[in-house]
Amino acid sequence: MNIELSHALRAAHEAANDVLARRRRLDEQTKILPAAIDRCEEDLARLRNQLAQSEADGSICPPDEVMLHQSNADELRPRVEAAAKRLDDLRRQMQALENTAPQIDKAVTDAARLFQAELQSFARDITVVLEQELISALEAPRRVIERLSALRPLDHAHDFFNAMFLPAPSTYRNFYGFDQSRHGHQNLLEVTVPDPQLAAQLKPLIETQARLRAYRPYVPRRARPNQTPSAHGYVIEGRAEPRAVLR
Secondary structure, eight states: OOOOOOHHHHHHHHHHHHHHHHHHHHHHHHHHHHHHHHHHHHHHHHHHHHHHHHHHHHHHSOGGGHHHHHHHHHHHHHHHHHHHHHHHHHHHHHHHHHHTHHHHHHHHHHHHHHHHHHHHHHHHHHHHHHHHHHHHHTHHHHHHHHHHHTTGGGTSSHHHHHHOSOBOTTTOOOOTTSOOOOTTSOBTTOOSSOOHHHHHHHHHHHHHHHHHHTOOOOOOGGGOSSEEEETTEEEETTOOOOOOOOO
16 A cells, blocks of 8 residues: 655654754764863873973973973973863863754754654544545455344354454354453454555654654753763763653
8 A cells, every 4th residue: 555645744754854863963973072072181181291290300400401391391382282272172062062952852852743743643644544445345244244144043143243343253252251352362353464565654754753752852961870981982871761752
């Protein structure tokens, strides 16, 4: 079965994926930057220590070595300044990225609300279409049921008509006084394999919905609990289960 998605649903689907991509880029960038900041801090600390040592050596060394230490210090000062500027730039970049998080979170929430509304509207519309197909498809079984109804005076299919969920009439029995559930009985309306063409067409919509449901608002790194340094930045321990965005 092939279906035509509405313009509104296609637009909502595209908008949802766009804002999810923005969040993905934010996560990627904020995952890389902390390691770069750490390396820059280490470089700056090392250069400052070298500068301090060179200045200290120049103050206590013999007169004929003073120029050498001053030359070393003069060489280190611009490197210290450059490393400090680089560190400030990285920190500002990190802060600027995290400042976009509330806007992205709101955009995802709004996109999720619109996408879910359009998806539900689509589901209602396609359900009406499929319901008509089901009604048409049940014409032949209804003719069989009409023939089975002729057997009711013989009390042969009485339990089948009481159930009315189309079990196999030749095998279904209702054992009164025991569990009245339909579990374990063959259901002639049951399908085991969904329509492959429709399933393939709906797959990207279902995947987007899953991602929206699994979406978690961005938490600034400084506000995250139990942060432990690792070779790849920070690892958040005791992460809670994702909160659903869609309702």
